[in-house]
Amino acid sequence: MDYTPLFLSLKVASIATIIVFILGTFGARAIAREDFFGKSVLEAIILLPLVLPPTVVGFALLYLFGKNGIFGKLLFESTNIQIVFTLFGAILAAIVVAFPLMYQSASAAFQNYDKNIENAAIIMGASKFKVFWTISFPLAWPGLLAGVVLTFARSLGEFGATLMIAGFIPGKTNTIPVEIYFAVQAGNTSTASFWVVILIVLGLVANIWLNWWSKRNLLKYKTD
Amino acid sequence: MKNQVFIFLAILILFMLPGCSNDKEASVQKEKKNAVELSIAAAASLQEAVGELQDAFKKEYPQVTITVNFGSSGQLAQQIQQGVPVDIFLSADQKWMNMLEDENLIVKETRKDFTGNKIVLIGEKDSDKDFLTFENLKGDEMGQIAIGDPDSVPAGTYTKEILENLGKWEELKNKFVYGSDVTQVLTYVESGNTDIGFVYSSDALISEKVQVLAEADSSLHTPIIYPAAVLTDSTTQDTANKFIEFLLSEKAQTILAEYGFIK
Numbered sequence: 001m002d003y004t005p006l007f008l009s010l011k012v013a014s015i016a017t018i019i020v021f022i023l024g025t026f027g028a029r030a031i032a033r034e035d036f037f038g039k040s041v042l043e044a045i046i047l048l049p050l051v052l053p054p055t056v057v058g059f060a061l062l063y064l065f066g067k068n069g070i071f072g073k074l075l076f077e078s079t080n081i082q083i084v085f086t087l088f089g090a091i092l093a094a095i096v097v098a099f100p101l102m103y104q105s106a107s108a109a110f111q112n113y114d115k116n117i118e119n120a121a122i123i124m125g126a127s128k129f130k131v132f133w134t135i136s137f138p139l140a141w142p143g144l145l146a147g148v149v150l151t152f153a154r155s156l157g158e159f160g161a162t163l164m165i166a167g168f169i170p171g172k173t174n175t176i177p178v179e180i181y182f183a184v185q186a187g188n189t190s191t192a193s194f195w196v197v198i199l200i201v202l203g204l205v206a207n208i209w210l211n212w213w214s215k216r217n218l219l220k221y222k223t224d
Numbered sequence: 225m226k227n228q229v230f231i232f233l234a235i236l237i238l239f240m241l242p243g244c245s246n247d248k249e250a251s252v253q254k255e256k257k258n259a260v261e262l263s264i265a266a267a268a269s270l271q272e273a274v275g276e277l278q279d280a281f282k283k284e285y286p287q288v289t290i291t292v293n294f295g296s297s298g299q300l301a302q303q304i305q306q307g308v309p310v311d312i313f314l315s316a317d318q319k320w321m322n323m324l325e326d327e328n329l330i331v332k333e334t335r336k337d338f339t340g341n342k343i344v345l346i347g348e349k350d351s352d353k354d355f356l357t358f359e360n361l362k363g364d365e366m367g368q369i370a371i372g373d374p375d376s377v378p379a380g381t382y383t384k385e386i387l388e389n390l391g392k393w394e395e396l397k398n399k400f401v402y403g404s405d406v407t408q409v410l411t412y413v414e415s416g417n418t419d420i421g422f423v424y425s426s427d428a429l430i431s432e433k434v435q436v437l438a439e440a441d442s443s444l445h446t447p448i449i450y451p452a453a454v455l456t457d458s459t460t461q462d463t464a465n466k467f468i469e470f471l472l473s474e475k476a477q478t479i480l481a482e483y484g485f486i487k
Contacts, residue, residue, distance in 0.1 A: 059411070062411070062415055062417065063415055066415050066416065066417045067416055067417050068415065068416040068417075069415075084417045085368055085401045085417070085418075163404060163408075164408070164411075167370075167401040167402065167403070167412070168373060168401070168402040168403070168404065169400070169401055169402065170402075181404065182373055182375065182376060182402070182404065184302075185296060185298055185299060185373070185375070185376030185377075185404065186298070186373070186375035186376040187298060187302065187376075188375070
């Protein structure tokens with residue numbers, strides 16, 4: 001048995017989760033509580049990948065980040081990085097598809113506590129940076145963590161967009177969902193079932209661990 | 225807020241209602257006219273052609289309603305194996321039809337080879353690679369190449385066979401990006417993400433953004449033959465047989481030829 005799909009999937013999901021966590025947290029903190037012109041349109045665009053079929057997302061990515069796409073070309077000429085048919089493509093797909101989930105959780109988290117606590121700290125002379133790390137972030141942490149769980153789970157299971165932009169190259173871009181799809185197509189039931197079981201176990205373990213971990217963290221936080 | 229939720233639910237329910245009543249009406253009408261429903265599972269490559277074949281068949285048999293389900297031949301064969309109710313199977317590959325025949329899921333006597341196809345090498349419309357042929361492909365001179373996954377996409381299986389016979393498979397192997405179906409291979413080439421790809425001649429004909437660079441010599445691979453058969457579980461065996469007869473008629477063959485299929 002070749003275990004590359006497992007490692008590729010874990011790699012894609014972890015990298016995507018870290019990037020989405022950072023982008024989603026700061027993005028939501030910057031946008032969610034402000035009122036400005038075009039905010040609802042901006043948020044609708046951010047949430048778009050949630051309602052679009054993943055293949056459509058993949059198709060759009062293929063044209064934007066493809067060899068002749070605006071971003072794809074720019075990136076290739078400036079850094080020599082090719083997105084299509086590489087693991088970068090799979091990571092990009094996971095990021096785009098999972099980002100709305102993180103953004104939703106984070107924006108709810110930042111709106112869920114009393115803003116006056118931050119204001120008080122600022123009045124008392126704390127820098128914006130300090131306020132964020134010692135007040136906003138810890139207060140929003142439970143919500144952010146929920147977003148991380150969703151992001152990781154979504155990245156791990158991402159298939160449609162991934163297949164479009166990363167393609168199926170055994171040993172290079174065959175994440176577990178893609179591997180399952182091609183195994184089923186080829187009538188290779190035993191391989192498919194093996195990966196299905198792995199994916200289920202992986203998803204369950206990740207969810208249980210994160211739930212347990214967040215509960216423990218929340219308890220610690222409450223007794224303080 | 226609560227009111228809005230109720231209105232939303234009411235609208236959802238409204239959407240569901242006409243669905244139910246229409247079904248009833250339809251079934252009443254069916255009994256009246258003695259209409260027959262024919263369910264066809266067809267290989268994805270036939271999509272464009274089957275639309276027109278369907279219309280032509282309906283002109284001769286207006287009482288027949290046809291529903292077609294497209295997918296890769298392997299996918300469809302597996303669905304049939306799992307008991308999805310289908311009357312006719314149009315496969316792009318003998319392999320899956322053989323599998324169904326072995327399990328007695330098709331009526332042996334109705335199995336007919338109704339058309340065929342060719343494998344071609346395609347590039348973007350304004351590609352400068354028109355000097356390429358199957359014989360002069362070189363691994364170290366090529367970018368990535370789109371091909372159907374040989375294990376599951378018949379077009380890929382034939383391509384592999386051709387390249388193996390030419391002794392090129394190993395050399396090109398690490399250049400391949402495997403598509404889940406021919407449409408995906410087309411998309412990769414159309415969008416310029418791979419310079420070249422391998423598809424059926426019928427697929428190349430549909431797309432306006434690609435051009436055929438070379439045709440594979442048919443002696444290099446197993447003949448590409450599309451078999452059709454009526455399924456054992458079909459409840460409309462007579463009509464299904466008529467459709468297969470129709471497929472072999474000159475009229476149907478002309479339509480198929482228009483879409484790049486050659487027997």
